[in-house]
Amino acid sequence: MVDEQKVREQIVEIATQCYGRGLLVAGDGNISVRVAPNRIIATPSGVSKGRMKPEMMVVVDLEGNPLEPSDYKVSTEWPMHRVIYQARSDIHAVAHAHPPYATGFAVAGLSLDRAILSEVILTLGCVPLAAYGTPSTHELTDAIKPYLEYHDALLMANHGAVAYADTLEKAFNKLETLEHTCRISFIARALGNENTIPDGAVEKLFEIRERSGAIRPEARTGQVCAIGRAGEEGSRRGDGDGNEKVTLTRAELIELLMESARLLN
Ligand SMILES: [Zn+2]
Incomplete structure (x- = not known):
């Protein structure tokens, strides 16, 4: 049996940390924990994450209908949480925020x-x-x-970031890691050089990660991320006759165009 009072206190603690770390401001963002298949405890709408109290948390079903009387309402962003819980039975906590570096990437x-x-x-x-x-x-x-099936965190264009895991602590860690990494990437790009780990070494990391169960093996086949697959694809492309199709992400295309513009100047 889940101790719901403890869950409420943990959500407040994580919300306070999100606020303190500057991952969100004012009434931004929302956090939820699934305590039973159709019972979720969530942060209320319109209250600053820096001023939350355990008794303010709302209890809702997957559709966002209140299961207990409350002066507060669930966030209008509830459908984001619902779709994550529906897609992944292994997920029990969702943390959504607008961290400045991660959101900068998304913008x-x-x-x-x-x-x-x-x-x-x-x-x-x-x-x-x-x-x-x-x-x-x-x-x-x-x-x-x-x-959702392939990744445990997402950037949402012109909006923010969301991370999810089997526990709230892990979801928060993923959100914090995402923000920290975007910040490091931003600094490396500002310094003019963002070197990547060699493909062979990336493959070894994938193996360690899958053995440890730290991350879903499905992530390796995620549709948009080419980490560890760039080498394979590159060599396949190299064998072609010049008519083969090349797939670029939007970011890669922008970078290519900017690089061309720089060369033309
Ligand atoms: Zn939002």
Whole structure:
């Protein structure tokens, strides 16, 4: 039997940390924990994450209907949580925020898909960018749905980030790791050189990660992230006659165009 009072206190603790770490401001973001298949405890709408109290938490079913009387309402962004819980029975906690570096990536149209830090490959894997969808509508849930099976964190274009795990602590860690990595990537890009780990070494990291069960093996086959597969594809492309199709992510295309523009200048 889950101690729901403890869950409420843990959500407040994590919300306070999100606020303290600057991962969100004012009434931004929302956190939830699934305590039974159709019973979820979530942060209330419109209250700053820096001023939450355990008794303010709302208890809802998967559809977002209140299961206990409360002065507070669940966030209008509830459908984002619902679609994650529906897609993944292994997920029991969701943390959504607008961390400045991760959200900066999402505004710039970039996913976190380069193998730059070995520990991030081990714990988080690559983080794709889902297309823009108006928050609280099916546009947003439709945009994130295709990635849920393969990834444990997502960037949402012109919006923010969401991370999810079997426990709230792990979901928060993933969100924090995502923000920290976007920050490091930003600094490396600002310094002019973002070197990546060699493909062979990335493959070894994938193996360690899958053996340890730290991350879903499915993440390796994620549709948008090419970590560890770039080499394979590159060599396959090299064998062609010049008519073969080449797939680029939006970020890669932008980078290619910017590089060409630089060369022309
Ligand atoms: Zn949001």
